[in-house]
Amino acid sequence: MFTYEEGIRVSVLGVYRVKIREKREGDVVFLADERENRVLPIWIGESEAMSIQMVMRGEKPPRPLTHDLLVGILEVTGFEVDRIKIDGLIKDTYTSSLYIRNLSTGKTLRIDSRPSDAIAVALRVGCEIFVDNSLGDQMLPRDRFRFPDQEGGTQPND
Numbered sequence: 834m835f836t837y838e839e840g841i842r843v844s845v846l847g848v849y850r851v852k853i854r855e856k857r858e859g860d861v862v863f864l865a866d867e868r869e870n871r872v873l874p875i876w877i878g879e880s881e882a883m884s885i886q887m888v889m890r891g892e893k894p895p896r897p898l899t900h901d902l903l904v905g906i907l908e909v910t911g912f913e914v915d916r917i918k919i920d921g922l923i924k925d926t927y928t929s930s931l932y933i934r935n936l937s938t939g940k941t942l943r944i945d946s947r948p949s950d951a952i953a954v955a956l957r958v959g960c961e962i963f964v965d966n967s968l969g970d971q972m973l974p975r976d977r978f979r980f981p982d983q984e985g986g987t988q989p990n991d
Contacts, residue, residue: 840918840963841972842867845889845952847980848882862952863978864919864964871972873919873964875927881949888956900953911936917951918963922971 843864853859860882864873877885884900897905907914912933921928929948934941946954955962964972 839916839961840920840965841969843873843919843962843964845885845956845962846872847889848877848885849980850882862949863980864952864962865975866972870975872975872978873968873972874978875919875948877949881947881953884953885949885956888953900950900957903954904957907933914954914958914960915941916961916963917946917955918965919948919951919968920965922968927968 843866846863846865846869848860848862850858851861860877860879861874862877862882862885864875865871884898887894887898888900894901904914912935915932915934917929917931919927919929927948929946929951931944931946931951931954932941933944952962
C-alpha cells in the first residue's frame with residue numbers, strides 16, 4: 834500500500850448493493866488502494882449511490898443533480914476541487930474533507946463533508962481521493978469480497 838503525505842491514494846472500485854441482514858440491503862462504495870489489494874467499504878445512502886453510479890457510467894442527467902450544482906457553483910466562483918480525503922472514523926461513521934483551491938489566490942480551504950458527497954464530487958471533477966493513514970487498518974483485503982464482473986462495478990451484488 835502506497836502512502837503519501839495526504840494519505841493513502843485510492844480510487845472508486847464501485848458501488849454495490851449488499852445484504853445487511855436477510856431481508857435488508859444497503860449501498861456500499863468500495864475504495865481501492867493503488868494496487869487494488871485492499872479496499873475500504875463505506876456505507877452510503879441510496880441517492881448518493883445513484884449519483885456516484887451515474888458518473889461512473891458516464892451518464893449525464895437532464896438537469897443538474899446536487900453534486901453537479903456544487904461543482905458548478907465552485908467553478909463560477911473561481912474555485913476548483915483539489916482533492917478529497919476520508920479523514921476519520923467517529924462512532925462507526927466515516928468523516929471526510931473536500932479541499933477547494935481559490936484559483937485567484939491559490940489558497941486552499943477545507944470543507945467538512947460526508948464521504949459519499951465528497952466522492953461524488955471528486956468523480957465529477959477528476960481529483961485525487963485519499964484515505965488518512967490512520968484508517969489504513971480499516972482497509973480490508975480485496976479477496977474477502979465477491980464483486981460482480983460488471984464494468985465499473987456499479988451493479989447490485991446478490
